[in-house]
Amino acid sequence: MKKKQLLILIILNLFLAGCWDQHLLVNKTFVNGISFDLTEEGKIQATVRSLNIKGKGGGQIEIEDELIYAERPSPVGLSIDIDNMVAGEVDLHQAHIVLIGDELAKKGINQLLEPFYRGKESNITKKIAISKGKAETIISTEIEKSPIAFFILQTIEGAEKATYLPDENILTVWTKILTPGKDIILPYLEKIEPDRIGIAGVALMHGEKFSGETLSKEQSSLLLLLLDQLNVTSRMALVLDQEQEERSIAFFTRKMKRDMEITVDKSGKIICSVDIKMQIEVNSYPQDFKEDLNIKEIEKELSEELTKQANEIITTLLQANCDAFGIGMKISTKHPDLWKKLNWDEEYKNVQIEPKVNVKIIKTGNVY
Amino acid sequence: MLLNKEGKLRKELIQLVSQVEGYNHMSFFKKKSIRSISNSPINESQLLTNDINKNIHSIRDYHCRTEDLMVRELIFNKNICTIFYLDSMVNKDSLHSSVIGPIVETKYGEIQHIVKTTQVKFTSRISDVGSDLLDGFCIILRENNATAISLSVVENTSRSIEEPDNERSIISSHDGFIEDIGTNIFLLRKRVKTPQLKVKYFSVGKLTNTKVSMVFIENLTDKKLIKEVERRIGSIEVDQLLSFGDIEDYIEDNPNSIFPQMLTTERPDRATSYLTEGKILLIVDGSPRIMIVPITFFAFYQSPDDYNSRWIIGTFFRLIRFLSFIVAITFPAIYIAVVSYHSEVLPIGILYSIRVSLENVPFPPLIEAFAMQITLELLKEASIRLPTPIAQTTGIVGGLVIGTAVVEASFVSNIMIVVIGLTAIASFVAPVNEMGTSARLLGFPVMIAASLFGFFGIVLVLMGIFMHLCKLQTFGTPYFAPLAPFKMEDIKDSIVRLSFWKLNSRPTDSKPIYKKQQWRTRGWKNN
Amino acid sequence: MISEKLSITKFQLFFLLIQSQIGIGLLSLPNIVQKSAKSDGWISIILAGVVIQFLMVVYYLLLKRYPDDLLSNITEKILGFLLGKVVNFIIYIYFILTGSLSLILMVKIINLYLLPVTPGWVISLLVICACVYLTTSDLRIIARFFVLVSTLIILLLFTNIVLAFYIPKEIQYILPIGSAGTKNILIGSNSALLAMLGFEGLLFMFPYVIHNTKGLLKTTSFANLFVTSFYTFITFLCLIKFSPEQLQQIREPVLYLFRGLAYKMFDRIDLIFLSIWIVPMTTSIIMYLFLASKSISGQKMSYKKTVLVNGVLIFLISLIPHTDEITNLMNKYVSYFSYAVIMVLPVFLLILSFIFKRHERGVTN
Structure with missing residues (x-):
């Protein structure tokens, strides 16, 4: 009996010395946004927006944030520098947005994101975006007192819902970077003077590198439809350019269907036909009410216009060497022998992509 | 607050008695001395004799010449007969009307035929006579007769049947057991x-x-x-x-x-x-x-009301009660683990509000939780024994004044008050109070484990608790039935409550001799 | 003879088997099979399931001939007392080593994700205490507990099925089927088999099962079917969720499956998943502790004491390795060992029993 008690005492003692891993929440400083930039000396600069949360009583929270800079030749160790500059432990991993400056992105983003994949605490569902110019200018924007990262996050999430931006987070970006024969597109942000931040469109990546080519917001919306990534809804406004008059139309895309087919002809030329059928709801269309609406004609005009735009987008894609359609991956599974012979980086530019957009109006809203 | 006052008082009484009678290390002496008292001076098997005076003495001795042992002498059949009774144990009215009255009036005959009591016994052993006296009998000793007659004239002063305070029901019957x-x-x-x-x-x-x-x-x-x-x-x-x-x-x-x-x-x-x-x-x-x-464990989470409400409602409340058990055990522990180990589990919005409420709180979460739990127990214990109006005041002082002040003084965070409050409520949900208290007590080791090892500690301690539940057996039946061992049949009336007509077999945990308990329930439907 | 009091039902046997099989192995399984079988890893697992089914039949045929004996008695009956003792000791060592390996891997995972700084010995001490506490009671109570905690596995299976609809996935990653080649798939099923160890518990649980000569094969086959399809499903999910190159970089893909999720109430579902998964991991260790204790418990020491001693032994072994290298080495040797014990030995015993002891069967009725 005495032995038992002694044993229990020893074990209890050991545990009293415990709490090895305790990281009290109260000691943590949160970081809600990180940006990475390339400095002129070629170093990597990390800018961190750390949060200072204060209760004002009565359940109100006052959030103030401050900027912290750190510079190193490589991204490794930046977090240590930042940790040293802030009171308490820095919780870098709770940051919900990572911004990367375009110059740095051209050198590759994988090394920047690596700590986020690996980290035990990192929240891998955070958003990632590429900025026009230095990312630091975006993250240091002051929008009244609300933390900028929240603002950016909300902007990106709203745009994802409206199918302006692809729904990507660090995990999916990581997956796609490591997939041969498929490239990603990332949100492209810009600072609008004086103190606003807007979505400039999407940045086209080639592998882990930013190609330098971007698409505008409208273009990216159509590209996402071509990629079969309709989120909740997609809103578009077009100018139907006709000889007599200028008419504009705004519509929602409710449903869509995509057929993508890849064929390789005898000479080894790869032809990819992308065929989308959109079912749209007309939102606004200033018209001459004396005549009845010719739905058939509008459908036709729209289809032609969108096909034309799609062709432009694809030209840009080919220029950027960005295989957003994942044509390479399709070939690798369908024609593995051909895939082994190809140098996809070179070959991609020669792929012939033939988009075709087919629009069908299913609703015209409350007005005929 | 719903604790059994009666039981607590009694337990205290037991403690008092044991303190008065001596401490544990004295128990050896105590036992010996008491045994000697109970045996002396009359031998257990000593019989009555024909000599009435000797018998009177023996009985008096047997009762240690206590002064509430009353003796009344009467003449019956021209012989002296003596009536003994313990003053405190008998009902005087019935003693008069059904024993002494008839005897005095009739004067001749057989006593057992004259008296009007419900129970007549013949005893010849002194120890039996003695214990009958204690049970509220009166004893008649007759001259030249070695058997005594015991007549029941017991005083029955028990309270009326009332609804128990600590197990109230809303729609079930309102009677309760009493002390008798x-x-x-x-x-x-x-x-x-x-x-x-x-x-x-x-x-x-x-x-x-x-x-x-x-x-x-x-x-x-x-x-x-x-x-x-x-x-x-x-x-x-x-x-x-x-x-x-x-x-x-x-x-x-x-x-x-x-x-x-x-x-x-x-x-x-x-x-x-x-x-x-x-x-x-x-x-x-x-x-x-x-x-x-x-x-079984699950009986503690059942209430008679379950059977008197519709089965869906009954089932819902049962499930809520099981949830309450889990909440009472784990909720503060999960909170502690989250704020001191795994804050990354929470999404940013909740995290910020928790972070704000924790600002300026000087204690680690475990101490916070312990302090609040103990405060709560103190308040509960304090208000149990106080008369109801004062108890209410205690509640107000505890709940409002201490609660608010402690938060404003930044000793305890807001969230912790919420957590502890919820835990306490959850533990009071258990229809049988004992189990609720057990659950609250079990919360403490889980909290300690959480503060030492985070989620790992919680899971480990919970695993230990469930292992223990699986190991427990009461009188040869598994305690955690019907979950361990798993019996689909018995779940119908333990974890959930299905309609009565579905419960054709009784629960098997106590191994009844036959299982079927109903034969025709909704037979009218077939006609 | 095993007394009525210690017996378990077939229903309980089913859960005993799946609980001892499902455990630590699952977390890294997609990564391991992908190493050799590439995108055909899921085929490897099905193959491993087939092999296990074959072994189950072998076990059944062998044990049916001695329905009231533990494996340790059977070896002595077939091989003779001395050789039997030696073989039994090898089996015992195997169980102890497998148990400690599971413990080591479990401690590693917990150190990696939940408690990075907490010393490993504290974790393993706590786990082993819990294991010993349950194992000291008889098999019936272990079975009760295993059935109870199987709700967790079923819960996780459900969340995974829901997950399968929810997560972004790319079926292209596993196409074309069969591209890895038969040899690689077979190597893959070798590693899959190791993750599915635990079915050998049947060798020692058989005599405790009520009516063990009838319909037992059905129960074990169902258990095997469940485990194989569970593993295949999860691996398949990982294979279509992560790109092949990425999968090679992730040590525990199953956790990353959850990591990419965030609901309104929780971020980092992987942590919650791992915390819950501690239970199935522990049950595997409990099973090995039980098997090790059963395989040597004799007249000399009471069962309870044997469990305690074995628990201490497993704990001590778990203290030794720290680096990945040593763990891998140990993993390798345990796997060789396991082939000897779970494949070669039963087949060998079955053949011998057919040759020599044809008459044994009549004794049981």
């Missing part, structure tokens, strides 16, 4: 009118001679179980048995477990429902709570 064993059996018999309802009496306690009765249904209850319970009660050799708590401690299988292994109840409807499942009821004279053995 006879009334309790009456309440049971009134509900189960079968000749198979069997009552067995035991007398436990050398000093107190407490009546313990064991009630069961003869051809339904497992024979082995009956034997086992009899054996365990029979093996108790103590001086005093004051309340049901004593016997519970003496006969339960795992006295060191935190889980109560006997269901105690003051509700006759509840007791009978278990009786018809083939379980055994134990009633201790002087305690309004009766014990039910063997019992």
Whole structure:
């Protein structure tokens, strides 16, 4: 009996010395946004927006944030520098947005994101975006007192819902970077003077590198439809350019269907036909009410216009060497022998992509 | 606050008694001396003699010449006969009207035919005479006769049947057991009118001679179980048995477990429902709570009201109660683990509000939680014994004043108050208070583990608790049935409550002799 | 003879088997099979399931001939007392080593994700205490507990099925089927088999099962079917969720499956998943502790003491390795060992029993 008690005492003692891993929440400083930039000396600069949360009583929270800079030749160790500059432990991993400056992105983003994949605490569902110019200018924007990262996050999430931006987070970006024969597109942000931040469109990546080519917001919306990534809804406004008059139309895309087919002809030329059928709801269309609406004609005009735009987008894609359609991956599974012979980086530019957009109006809203 | 005041008082009384009588290390002497008192000066088997004077002396000696032992001499059949009774134990009115009156008036005949009492006994042993006196009999000794006549004139002062305070129900019956064993059996018999309802009496306690009765249904209850319970009660050799708590401690299988292994109840409807499942009821004279053995964990989360409301509602409330058990055990621990280990689990919005409320709180979360839990227990204990109006004041002082002030002084975070409050409420949900308290107590080790090892600690301790539940057995039946061992049939009336017509077989945890309990339920539908 | 009091039902046997099989192995399984079988890893697992089914039949045929004996008695009956003792000791060592390996891997995972700084010995001490606490009771109680905690596995299976609809996935990653080649798939099923160890518990649980000569094969086959399809499903999910190159970089893909999720109430579902998964991991260790204790418990020491001693032994072994290298080495040797014990030995015994002891069968009835 005495032995038992002694044993229990020893074990209890050991545990009293415990709490090895305790990281009290109260000691943590949160970081809600990180940006990475390339400095002129070629170093990597990390800018961190750390949060200072204060209760004002009565359940109100006052959030103030401050900027912290750190510079190193490589991204490794930046977090240590930042940790040293802030009171308490820095919780870098709770940051919900990572911004990367375009110059740095051209050198590759994988090394920047690596700590986020690996980290035990990192929240891998955070958003990632590429900025026009230095990312630091975006993250240091002051929008009244609300933390900028929240603002950016909300902007990106709203745009994802409206199918302006692809729904990507660090995990999916990581997956796609490591997939041969498929490239990603990332949100492209810009600072609008004086103190606003807007979505400039999407940045086209080639592998882990930013190609330098971007698409505008409208273009990216159509590209996402071509990629079969309709989120909740997609809103578009077009100018139907006709000889007599200028008419504009705004519509929602409710449903869509995509057929993508890849064929390789005898000479080894790869032809990819992308065929989308959109079912749209007309939102606004200033018209001459004396005549009845010719739905058939509008459908036709729209289809032609969108096909034309799609062709432009694809030209840009080919220029950027960005295989957003994942044509390479399709070939690798369908024609593995051909895939082994190809140098996809070179070959991609020669792929012939033939988009075709087919629009069908299913609703015209409350007005005929 | 719903705790059993009666029981607590009694327990305190027991402590007092044991303090008065001497400490534990003296027990050796105590036992010896008491034994000698109870045996002297009359031998257990000593018989009455023909000499009435000697008999009178013997009986007086047997009762240590106590002064409430009254003696009245009468002349009957021209002989002296003496009536003994304990002043405090008999009803004087009935003594006069049914014993002394008839004897004085009639003067001749056989006493047993004259008296108007309900019970007439002949005894010849002094010890029997003595114990009859204690049971409220009056004893008539006759000249030249070695047998005494015992006549029951017992004083019955028990309170009326009321709804128990600590097990209120909303829509079920409103009667409750009382301190008197006879009334309790009456309440049971009134509900189960079968000749198979069997009552067995035991007398436990050398000093107190407490009546313990064991009630069961003869051809339904497992024979082995009956034997086992009899054996365990029979093996108790103590001086005093004051309340049901004593016997519970003496006969339960795992006295060191935190889980109560006997269901105690003051509700006759509840007791009978278990009786018809083939379980055994134990009633201790002087305690309004009766014990039910063997019992399973899930019985503690059932209430008679479940059966009187619609089955969907009954099931819903049962599930809510199980949830309350889990919440009471784990909720503060999860909070501690999250704020001190795994804050990344929370999404940013919640994290910020928690972070704000934690600002300026100087204590680690474990201390915070402990302090609040203990404050809560203190408040509860304080208000239990106070008269109701004052108890309310305590509640207000505790809940409002201390709660608000402690947060404003930044000793404890807002969130912690919410957490502890929820935990306390969850633990009070248990229909049987004992289990609720056990759950709250179990919260402490889980909290400690959480503060040492985060989620890992919580899972480990919970695993230990469930292992323990799987290991527990009461009177040979598994405690955590029907989940461990898993029995689909029995889940119908334990974790959920289905409609009555679906419960064609009774729960098998107490191994009833036959399982089927209903034959035609909704037979009208077929016609 | 095994007394009525210790016996378990077939229903309980089913859960005993799946609980001892499902455990630590699952977390890294997709990564391991992908190493050799590439995108055909899921085929490897099905193959491993087939092999296990074959072994189950072998076990059944062998044990049916001695329905009241533990494996340790059977070896002595077939091989003779001395040789039998030696073989039994090898089996015992195997169980102890497998148990400690599971413990080591479990501690590693917990150190990696939940408690990075807490010393490993504290974690393993706590786990082993819990294991010993349950194992000291008889098999019936172990079975009760295993059935109870199987709700967790079923819960996780459900969340995974829901997950399968929810997560972004790319079926292209596993196409074309069969591209890895038969040899690689077979190597993959070798590693899959190791993750599915635990079915050998049947060798020692058989005599405890009520009516063990009838319909037992059905129960074990169902258990095997469940485990194989569970593993295949999860691996398949990982293979279509992560790109092949990425999968090679992730040590515990199953956790990353959850990591990419965030609901309104919780981020980092992987942590919650891992915390819950501690239970199935522990049950595997409990099973090995039980098997090790059963395989040597004799007249000399009471069962309870044997469990305690074995628990201490497993704990001590778990203290030794720290680096990945040593763990891998140990993993390798245990796997060789396991082939000897779970494949070669039973087949060998079965053949011998057919040759020599044809009459044994009549004794049982």
